[in-house]
Amino acid sequence: MTIKVLLVDDERLIRAGLAAIIGAEADMTVAGEASDGSEVPGAVSRLRPDVVLMDVRMPELDGIQATRHLLSATPEPPRIIVVTTFENDEYVYDALKAGAHGFLLKRTRPEEILQAIRMVVHGDTLLFPAAIRALAAEHGGSRGGPSGARWHDRLTERESDVLRLMARGRSNAEIATELFVSPQTVKTHVGNVLAKLQARDRTQAVIFAYETGFISPG
Numbered sequence: 001m002t003i004k005v006l007l008v009d010d011e012r013l014i015r016a017g018l019a020a021i022i023g024a025e026a027d028m029t030v031a032g033e034a035s036d037g038s039e040v041p042g043a044v045s046r047l048r049p050d051v052v053l054m055d056v057r058m059p060e061l062d063g064i065q066a067t068r069h070l071l072s073a074t075p076e077p078p079r080i081i082v083v084t085t086f087e088n089d090e091y092v093y094d095a096l097k098a099g100a101h102g103f104l105l106k107r108t109r110p111e112e113i114l115q116a117i118r119m120v121v122h123g124d125t126l127l128f129p130a131a132i133r134a135l136a137a138e139h140g141g142s143r144g145g146p147s148g149a150r151w152h153d154r155l156t157e158r159e160s161d162v163l164r165l166m167a168r169g170r171s172n173a174e175i176a177t178e179l180f181v182s183p184q185t186v187k188t189h190v191g192n193v194l195a196k197l198q199a200r201d202r203t204q205a206v207i208f209a210y211e212t213g214f215i216s217p218g
Contacts, residue, residue, distance in 0.1 A: 003121050004031035006049035008040055008066070009083065010058045014106065018053060021110045028117065037066030044070060044078060051079045051117050054100070056091040064094045071099040071200070079120040093135040097207055099200045103131075132167075132203065136210035137217035154196050160214075162189040167206045167215050 005022050007015045007030060019030045031047040034040055038061040040052065052070070056063035063082050070077045082095040082103045092103050101120045104113060155163065158179070165175045172190065176183045190202070199205035209215045 001027065003028045003051060003117060004047065004049045005029070005117060006031050006034065006040075006043055006047060006052045006078070008034045008037065008043075008052060008058075008063070009055040010035050011055075014055070014083075018113070021113060022117070025114060028114070037061030037063055040066045041069060041073070044074060049078045050121050051081065053104075053117075054080055054082050054095075056082045056084050056095050056103075062091065063100075064091060064098050067095055067098045067100050081116060081120060090138075093138075093207075096132075096135075096203050099204065101201060102203065132206055133210070133217045136207060155193065159189050159193050159196070162186060163193050163205065163209055164215060166190070166193070166202050167209060 005028060007018050007022075009015050009018075012035075015033050015035075019033070022028045022030050031049040032043055034043045036058045037054070040054070040061075043049075044052070054063040054066060058066075067080050067082070070080065080100045082092060082100045083106055084092050084103060085106050086092075096103065102116060104116055108116075161179060162175055165178060170178065172183050172186045176186045179186070193199075194201070194205055197205050197208050199208060206215075210217055
């Protein structure tokens with residue numbers, strides 16, 4: 001399988017650097033490039049990439065709006081990794097809430113960028129516990145969180161334990177070890193948590209938990 005990547009950034013040098021990194025890999029190819037979020041729907045429809053590396057700050061249509069549009073209007077949307085200059089960026093927080101599968105800093109080492117692309121293609125989410133906690137502490141509290149403060153009453157005690165461990169960045173295998181259950185049982189619990197929270201992925205579930213005060217960013 002060759003992973004097709006669409007590069008979206010208004011800086012040509014950034015696109016060129018990413019293209020050089022990705023183009024050197026035997027299992028990846030640059031499907032195309034776009035300089036603004038407004039170009040993304042057409043590029044995705046035409047090129048059918050597996051992954052979009054999406055800058056969050058662009059002049060005409062930012063990565064947040066482009067992410068929302070792709071995930072709501074595309075039948076089989078690609079995986080989306082937002083790329084940002086600053087880690088503690090409200091744009092990143094909003095992009096993750098919109099459904100992006102993770103984020104990378106523009107100064108991230110090439111090998112970590114490649115690992116991230118491979119991870120999201122295989123269905124994993126780029127969940128960085130410390131970064132998500134910092135983003136929630138900085139930007140989530142002022143939002144007041146989603147409505148329905150007692151939403152967590154719908155979770156079983158074990159599902160609540162699983163959500164707390166998800167927030168710490170634990171994998172299913174690590175959660176299974178800590179709770180003395182099988183990985184398949186954890187997978188079931190994670191699926192139940194996502195369904196009850198109506199979350200697209202683990203990142204959205206964890207952000208929801210922080211914003212409602214179920215988990216404290218502090």
